[in-house]
Each structure stands twice: as C-alpha cells, then as structure tokens.
Amino acid sequence: MYFLYAILTNLAVIISPLIFIYRILKGKEDPQRFKEKICIYSRKRTKNKVWIHAASIGELMSVVPIIKKLEKNKKIKSIIVTTTTTSSAKIFKKLRFKKTFHVYFPLDNNFLTKRFINYWQPETAIFVDSEIWPNMYKNLKIKKIPIIILNARIVKKTLDRWQIFPGFAKEVFDKITLALPSNLETLKYLKQLQVKNIRVAGNLKYYGEKNVEGINDxxxxxxxxxxxxxxxxxxxxxxxxxxxxxxxxxxxxxxxxxxxxxxxxxxxxxxxxxxxxxxxxxxxxxxxxxxxxxxxxxxxxxxxxxxxxxxxxxxxxxxxxxxxxxxxxxxxxxxxxxxxxxxxxxxxxxxxxxxxxxxxxxxxxxxxxxxxxxxxxxxxxxxxNNQNIKKIIKIGQQILDKNLLYINKYII
Known part of the structure; x- marks a missing residue:
C-alpha cells in the first residue's frame, strides 16, 4: 500500500505547479513562500531540537502554551513550527516567539519529506491533533526521530477510512512513538489502530493563559x-x-x-x-x-x-x-x-x-x-460566571503540565 501511496504523492508533486497557481489566484497560497511546500527555502539551514506541526489556526493556538514553555528550556536552542495555511502563518507572525520560527509543511512525498528532515534536522517531531502523514512518518522512523501525536483527535469517520486498508494503517500507526489523545473516543480508536504507547493527558484546548496581551481592548x-x-x-x-x-x-x-x-x-x-x-x-x-x-x-x-x-x-x-x-x-x-x-x-x-x-x-x-x-x-x-472560568483554568493548567511531562521525556 505504501507503494501505491508513493505513486499518488509523486503525481501530486508533478501537478503541484498547477495547483499552486490556482491557489495563489484564489488567495490561498503565499506567492512569496509557496516554494517551501516543495522544500525550497530562503531561510538558512539550522539544526532544531524540536519540530511541531500544526495544520491550521486551531491546532496552532492549542500548542502556543507548549511552545512558550519549551522556549524557556535552556537546552532548546531552536524550535521549528510548520503549518499548511496562510491564515495560520499570519497568526504565527503575530505571536512573536523568541526561539521559534515558521515554515510551511511540505507535500507528503517521499523525496520531499526526506529533504525536509535532512534540511532542518529535527530531534523530536510533534504532530498536533489529527495530522497523520505516511511518508513523513516513514522517513522520521528511518532517522530514529521520535514521533509524538499531541492532543490527538480521531473521529469514527477517520477510523473507518483507515480500516479499509488495515495493513497500511498498521504500518503507519506503528511508527508513532507516543500518542497523547485529547479524548476517550480517540484513546479507543488509537488502541484499535494498534498504537503501542498511549498516555492520557487531556485536551490542551482547556488551557487558556490568564493574561493575554491585547485582550482587554x-x-x-x-x-x-x-x-x-x-x-x-x-x-x-x-x-x-x-x-x-x-x-x-x-x-x-x-x-x-x-x-x-x-x-x-x-x-x-x-x-x-x-x-x-x-x-x-x-x-x-x-x-x-x-x-x-x-x-x-x-x-x-x-x-x-x-x-x-x-x-x-x-x-x-x-x-x-x-x-x-x-x-x-x-x-x-x-x-x-x-x-x-x-x-x-x-x-x-x-x-x-x-x-x-x-x-x-x-x-x-x-x-x-x-x-x-x-x-x-x-x-x-x-x-x-467567574466560578466556571476558574474551573476551566484549573483543569487546563493540570492538562498542560501533564502533556509537558510526557513530551519532555523525549526532549531533555
């Protein structure tokens, strides 16, 4: 099945110029940066301790507290964040991180994922929510880079799709080093997909920073x-x-x-x-x-x-x-x-x-x-209702701390 997937992703790369042109005209691609999706970078190559991939705004915002905590770790010199949408890239720019920079996630093609890994050299790869990418996972595994699924979310519809190709699903999900499900439904589905190392830490979206710049406008x-x-x-x-x-x-x-x-x-x-x-x-x-x-x-x-x-x-x-x-x-x-x-x-x-x-x-x-x-x-x-606010903040802090505890085992 990996062979068939490789053929399909190769075809996607071949027709990608047409797709990029269409998306640029629709305002869905950055004309200055779309080349990053085929691993052509203007930014200087760096070795990165941590790589975090969050598809779009919701996923990105859910891991902002994690990124801020990781930036305080003196052992971490650089963090790379990838997303797929222009809207999330704009939001990232506003966040003004000190050690963290943004590039676009590449097309999940075997050659491009290898190039991405070799160029940025991450030591730990963290995927947020439901980001499952077979070629990227395969090449991270070859390089012995830990793969963490943070705030993992799988719905029944997604499970059903994977179960159409059980052998392929096992190959892909077997490569996950650690899965941190965001809910009990996902926990159940990850077990069905035979993920070996699952730890329950809770949904990061419960967490909210007490003092957010610019909120009181x-x-x-x-x-x-x-x-x-x-x-x-x-x-x-x-x-x-x-x-x-x-x-x-x-x-x-x-x-x-x-x-x-x-x-x-x-x-x-x-x-x-x-x-x-x-x-x-x-x-x-x-x-x-x-x-x-x-x-x-x-x-x-x-x-x-x-x-x-x-x-x-x-x-x-x-x-x-x-x-x-x-x-x-x-x-x-x-x-x-x-x-x-x-x-x-x-x-x-x-x-x-x-x-x-x-x-x-x-x-x-x-x-x-x-x-x-x-x-x-x-x-x-x-x-x-201030009591409700306090309840959610308390739960969120506990969840954040627990997720960090598990993540740090693969970083420090």
Whole structure:
C-alpha cells in the first residue's frame, strides 16, 4: 500500500505547479513562500531540537502554551513550527516567539519529506491533533526521530477510512512513538489502530493563559458601550441566515442589540454581508473601523486571531458548525472567557467537551430559534460566571503540565 501511496504523492508533486497557481489566484497560497511546500527555502539551514506541526489556526493556538514553555528550556536552542495555511502563518507572525520560527509543511512525498528532515534536522517531531502523514512518518522512523501525536483527535469517520486498508494503517500507526489523545473516543480508536504507547493527558484546548496581551481592548469596549451584545462564533454557510433572523426577533426586546458574528472562514465575509442585507440588517465590519450607529445590527469580524477580544466583552456565544452537518467547532475558548455556550445538535467532533459543559450547566444544545431567543434574553443582563472560568483554568493548567511531562521525556 505504501507503494501505491508513493505513486499518488509523486503525481501530486508533478501537478503541484498547477495547483499552486490556482491557489495563489484564489488567495490561498503565499506567492512569496509557496516554494517551501516543495522544500525550497530562503531561510538558512539550522539544526532544531524540536519540530511541531500544526495544520491550521486551531491546532496552532492549542500548542502556543507548549511552545512558550519549551522556549524557556535552556537546552532548546531552536524550535521549528510548520503549518499548511496562510491564515495560520499570519497568526504565527503575530505571536512573536523568541526561539521559534515558521515554515510551511511540505507535500507528503517521499523525496520531499526526506529533504525536509535532512534540511532542518529535527530531534523530536510533534504532530498536533489529527495530522497523520505516511511518508513523513516513514522517513522520521528511518532517522530514529521520535514521533509524538499531541492532543490527538480521531473521529469514527477517520477510523473507518483507515480500516479499509488495515495493513497500511498498521504500518503507519506503528511508527508513532507516543500518542497523547485529547479524548476517550480517540484513546479507543488509537488502541484499535494498534498504537503501542498511549498516555492520557487531556485536551490542551482547556488551557487558556490568564493574561493575554491585547485582550482587554478599551477602544473595542467603548465601541459597544451603549449596546447589548452577544456573539456567534465559528459560523458556517447558512448559519448566519438563521442567526440574522434570530437577531431580528431579539431586537424587538432590545433596540440597541448588536450581534457579533465571527465566521469560521473570513473569505465568506462578502456573502455574509449580502445575506444580512437581504434580511434588511445593517452590517459593519471590524476592519472598517466605522462607528456603531443606532441602526447597526451585525458587527462582522473579518480578521483572524482577535476572537478572544470579543469573548472577553460578551457573556453568551453561539458556536457554529453545529446547525449543519459539520460536527461542530470547539467551544472552549469562549467558555474560558465565561461565556454561556449555545450550540446546535451536530457536535460529534467535540462530544466530550460539550458533555463537560452541559453537565455543569454551562451550555445549551438546541436547534430551536425560540429556545435560543429565550436563553439569550435571560442571559444578556447576567454577569460572567467567574466560578466556571476558574474551573476551566484549573483543569487546563493540570492538562498542560501533564502533556509537558510526557513530551519532555523525549526532549531533555
């Protein structure tokens, strides 16, 4: 099966120039840096103690606390972080690490993965979430470089795909040195995939830094000073229309109501504005810096990496990807900021987290606009629940410490 996979990845490299051109035109590739994906680098070669791969923004942000802790280790001179998306590269730049630098993850081709490893010479490879790359794993194993899956997440759909090719799956997963599952479902599936060394440390996304630079944005707070606000985050196509209609009903009770919408993908901003216009709703974007007027309905966040500033201002957040057949999005960031969570029923990707919140009466699951309206009207005048914030912070700190304990065994 590795042979067939090698043929397919060789074909991917052959047609990659056409794919890159298309993605550059669509704004999905950096025209200055896309060559990094075929291991052509402008950055000087360095030997790196630790390499961390996080696919995109969510995975990257979940390991920021790990990176900050590792940077304090005097034995670690350099850390390389790879991601696959331009949005995550932009967020990385804002984080301003001291020892850590970013390059794009290469195509999972046998030749390119060998070149990547030989060029950057990592001593430990950490893959975040569900990043399973057969050729990269094979060549790391050949070089005897430990492979750690951090905050591992495997859903039933992924397991089913791997089980179509059980021999290939065994070859790939057998190369993992240490797996740290983020939930019990993943623990179960990793065992079925015959991963040998599994340790339970918990989901890193519970962790949130107590003091985050720029969270307390006084200018932003003043912008909403005369308004009642609530948030809808990580929204997907069609969910905004539902939320726009909900906003219209809520506004019958609060004339100064503003619904803050933070879409999962900001390239959909134009479509969302158009959808809101069709509902007769006035929208302004975060990047426009326009003042909120009496007739403003929707405040649309059209930039990445600023969600926490809005969670800090609100106490209710609807988390998207849950009214459609997507499987939900992670609600922990708004929950850490003391927001009551509202979500639709489709949350299969984060079942344990939503169960945790529901048991502690920190969330509501419903697809009913009427039920959402009632809970939002009830919670709008409430203060943040500081006890809930403390609970999540305490759990998060314990999880961070435990993950670091396991990781450090392969670094120090």
């Amino acid at each position: 006084k200018h932003l707070k003043n912008k909403f000073n005369n308004s009642k606000i609530w948030c809808a985050a990580s929204t997907h196509k069609n969910e905004e229309i539902f939320l726009g209609k909900l906003h219209k009903n809520l506004k019958k009770n609060y004339k100064q109501l503003i619904t803050i919408i933070i879409p999962r993908h900001i390239n959909r901003v134009s479509q969302i504005i158009d959808d809101m216009n069709k509902l007769g709703l006035k929208t302004i974007t975060n990047s426009s810096n326009l003042k909120i007027k009496d007739d403003t309905d929707i405040f649309l966040v059209d930039s990445y990496g600023v969600s926490s500033k809005f969670y800090n201002l609100t106490n209710i957040t609807f988390v998207g990807g849950s009214l459609i057949a997507h499987g939900g999005q992670n609600p922990l960031e708004p929950a850490r900021f003391g927001n009551f969570i509202i979500n639709g029923p489709n949350v299969n990707n984060f079942k344990e987290i939503y169960s945790f919140l529901m048991k502690r009466k920190m969330s509501l699951t419903t697809s009913s606009s009427l039920k959402m309206e009632k809970i939002i009207l009830k919670k709008l005048n409430h203060k943040k």
